[in-house]
Amino acid sequence: MSREDTMKHLMKRAMAAAFAVGFAATAAQADTIRIALAETPSDELAAFFVALERAKANGLEYEWTAFSDEELAIQAVLSGQMDIGFGTPYAAMQRSKAPIRIVFQLSKLKFFPVTSQKYEKLEDLDGEPIMLHSRGGGTDSIANVIEEKYGIKFGERSYVPGSANRIVALIAGQTDATIVDLSNKNKLMKQEGDKFNVLPMFEVEASDEALFANLDWIQNNEEAVNTFVAALVSTWQDMSEDPTIISRETNPDGPIGQLPPEILGNLDTFYTDAVEGGLYDPNGGGEKAAMADLEWYSGAGQLEGDPSELNIEDFWYLEPLKAATQ
Known part of the structure; x- marks a missing residue:
């Protein structure tokens, strides 16, 4: 079975599972939201x-599960196993026709090609x-756009999650x-x-990580x-004013607080x-980010169609962000 056929098969199974759990999800407000992380807790998630x-x-009560990559986090939300996921699931949203929508841009695609001196x-x-980082993820899309912009074709692509791990591999x-x-x-x-060399790179405003969920679940x-998105907006706005707020508010008993001292000691520098x-x-992306995403992920080959003809509302649900930023 080809990778494309495998993905179609997984999408069909996920949609069937999502339909099966849909009725239970509409019964009442969730007591606890279930969050699918696309990686283990790190300084990037503080x-x-x-x-x-x-x-x-x-x-707001919550629980989280760390999946090994973005594709698994996306599938967990598609299947109804998780409520909110990490990632940029544009291809999955378009191909599966599932009512998955992004509600908040966590970070932009600010990445850098780093090489040996060759x-x-x-x-x-x-x-x-x-x-x-991962097949179909942000760095994969950057590689696709580099190929298109510079008229080149990379050789074999290998995938190692985590920038720190790829730096170790480079060294x-x-x-x-x-x-x-x-x-x-x-x-x-x-x-x-x-x-090593950092190669000259063009500016990118599109999303690297975003939060997404099933639209039916969001509305139910x-x-x-709204509580979750408001907390994200307040944190991102405070961080933009004073990045040290993150280290000062990190719960010492939480998953970030349990990281090694050398990582915790570097949070202020990192942020x-x-x-x-x-x-x-600081405002969670919104319509500006959505427009940048449609252009970027279309150019990266993860969305089909002219980005100017794609409808933002098919990919983003902006109401919680609008409420939080008014």
């Missing part, structure tokens, strides 16, 4: 967990293997080219900048979703660099 703590203080510009990567000589986030790019260049749990680098929209 702001998200601060927002969760704020939402909990306002009466390469000096993106065109040098024509035919060369590259290591990316160990397991790859000569990868795409990593702002924080890990900065760490690499500070520690071993004389051994309006109060919980200061991220805010200065434009990684976060």
